[in-house]
Amino acid sequence: MALNVVILAAGQGKRMHSALPKVLHPLAGRPLLAHVIATARELKPARICVVYGYGGEQVPDAVRGEGLVFVEQQPQLGTGHALKQALPHLDLRAGTLVLYGDVPLITAATLAALMAGQATRLKILTAELAEPRGYGRIVRNAKGAITAIVEEKDATPPQRRIREISTGIMLLPGKRLAGWLAKLSNRNAQREYYLTDVVALALKDRVTVESCAPRHDWEIIGVNSKQQLAELERTCQANTATRLLQAGVTLADPARIDVRGELRCGRDVSIDVNCVFEGVVEIGEGARIGANCVLRNTVIGAATRIEPFSMIDDAVIGERCRVGPYARIRPGTRLAQEVHIGNFVEVKASSVGAGSKANHLAYVGDSSVGRNVNIGAGTITCNYDGVNKHRTVIEDDVQIGSDVQLVAPVTVGAGATIGAGTTVWKDTPQGGLVVNPKAQQHRPDWKRPVKKNNPCAG
Numbered sequence: 120m121a122l123n124v125v126i127l128a129a130g131q132g133k134r135m136h137s138a139l140p141k142v143l144h145p146l147a148g149r150p151l152l153a154h155v156i157a158t159a160r161e162l163k164p165a166r167i168c169v170v171y172g173y174g175g176e177q178v179p180d181a182v183r184g185e186g187l188v189f190v191e192q193q194p195q196l197g198t199g200h201a202l203k204q205a206l207p208h209l210d211l212r213a214g215t216l217v218l219y220g221d222v223p224l225i226t227a228a229t230l231a232a233l234m235a236g237q238a239t240r241l242k243i244l245t246a247e248l249a250e251p252r253g254y255g256r257i258v259r260n261a262k263g264a265i266t267a268i269v270e271e272k273d274a275t276p277p278q279r280r281i282r283e284i285s286t287g288i289m290l291l292p293g294k295r296l297a298g299w300l301a302k303l304s305n306r307n308a309q310r311e312y313y314l315t316d317v318v319a320l321a322l323k324d325r326v327t328v329e330s331c332a333p334r335h336d337w338e339i340i341g342v343n344s345k346q347q348l349a350e351l352e353r354t355c356q357a358n359t360a361t362r363l364l365q366a367g368v369t370l371a372d373p374a375r376i377d378v379r380g381e382l383r384c385g386r387d388v389s390i391d392v393n394c395v396f397e398g399v400v401e402i403g404e405g406a407r408i409g410a411n412c413v414l415r416n417t418v419i420g421a422a423t424r425i426e427p428f429s430m431i432d433d434a435v436i437g438e439r440c441r442v443g444p445y446a447r448i449r450p451g452t453r454l455a456q457e458v459h460i461g462n463f464v465e466v467k468a469s470s471v472g473a474g475s476k477a478n479h480l481a482y483v484g485d486s487s488v489g490r491n492v493n494i495g496a497g498t499i500t501c502n503y504d505g506v507n508k509h510r511t512v513i514e515d516d517v518q519i520g521s522d523v524q525l526v527a528p529v530t531v532g533a534g535a536t537i538g539a540g541t542t543v544w545k546d547t548p549q550g551g552l553v554v555n556p557k558a559q560q561h562r563p564d565w566k567r568p569v570k571k572n573n574p575c576a577g
């Protein structure tokens with residue numbers, strides 16, 4: 120469709136009390152502005168223009184991508200002045216849709232409804248709010264036609280009682296845009312060039328001004344404070360939880376899940392309370408995620424169980440595995456099927472073959488572990504010599520007893536058994552038993568020390 124989208128994102132957001140520009144504050148793990156850009160892209164416009172200013176290049180750097188044009192507004196003299204900066208980049212044969220970088224949950228469906236109908240009109244997205252404070256009010260005449268938008272700071276007491284507000288989002292006809300922007304003045308309470316004043320200019324030009332309502336109230340909520348950001352985060356998470364439930368995912372409590380990115384689930388996935396999903400997480404059919412797990416950029420195979428309090432980062436977990444409770448799986452880990460990783464086991468940059476187990480208190484780092492290997496409690500790979508990292512290779516069917524140190528680089532041959540407490544410095548052959556001879560002594564005449572009267576004690 121021939122359409123220009125301009126996203127206004129130059130403001131500081133004073134009420135956020137933050138060094139970070141307002142539009143870069145994260146909502147569900149992504150900057151506010153990134154949500155608006157993603158929605159704008161769904162409309163397939165000819166171009167998307169982002170007006171930035173406060174925070175400088177930080178804003179474009181955070182969201183850069185194909186088809187985006189960035190225009191700097193310096194200084195920030197109001198929403199009308201902001202749109203004016205974008206004017207040279209717009210195709211004035213088409214309409215211009217104005218979105219706000221701090222109104223992140225607007226949906227493409229609502230915007231499509233706003234854009235339906237005649238392109239020569241000025242269309243404004245308005246909403247009835249129980250608590251309209253802070254928003255521009257929609258003033259209508261006796262016939263119900265819109266006559267003006269009045270900012271809260273300029274409004275008379277009766278106007279402040281109006282509950283219909285401007286969301287700021289509007290569609291402007293291309294033919295009129297340049298003329299109207301040229302005529303905006305800053306004679307108002309905030310000494311700003313208000314974009315909302317185009318309503319009065321449109322009426323002078325006998326252009327029809329129409330309103331349209333959003334599908335849901337939460338779509339038009341702007342973020343001006345940390346309080347509003349926190350509230351919108353909950354709204355956003357509730358929407359995600361609803362989508363998951365509708366897709367057949369079992370959630371122990373839809374109010375206690377946080378998805379900061381994209382969560383894809385197969386059939387019959389079940390997720391217990393207080394789990395956090397970051398980046399792109401994929402969970403296979405029938406998998407179960409226990410309470411209080413954090414999963415980031417991870418694939419979980421079908422029928423796998425992740426037990427409570429596990430943290431999995433940048434890993435691929437195979438089918439029918441059991442991980443946790445209290446497991447830490449770090450980047451670069453690949454578990455094949457039916458692997459068991461138990462409590463207080465850390466795995467990093469390692470592959471573990473099918474059916475292998477490390478059930479308690481172990482560190483497996485920079486390792487290639489074969490199939491059907493058993494790693495005993497307290498076993499660690501010593502992968503770091505203080506300067507470089509080295510790899511450990513454990514071949515198939517190896518049995519490693521408790522409290523073994525594998526000093527990398529080292530290879531344990533297939534089928535070998537490593538006795539408890541062994542330090543493996545050298546590659547071991549296949550099969551057989553590897554131990555470090557240690558003599559066990561018994562000293563029958565040894566006396567346990569007894570507590571003396573301490574002369575220092577008061």
Ligand code: UD1
Nearest residue numbers: 127128129130195196197198201220221254255287313341
């Ligand atoms: C604006 C509207 C108000 C509407 C409300 C909805 C005006 C004059 N007022 O008020 O009618 O009810 O939004 O949320 O338009 N921005 C710039 N450059 C500027 C000033 C602002 O890019 O010089 C951007 C901000 O980054 C923000 C958006 O425009 O994304 C809105 O600015 P803000 O100052 O929050 O306007 P409001 O007072 O909320």
Ligand code: CA
Nearest residue numbers: 221341342343
């Ligand atoms: Ca605002």
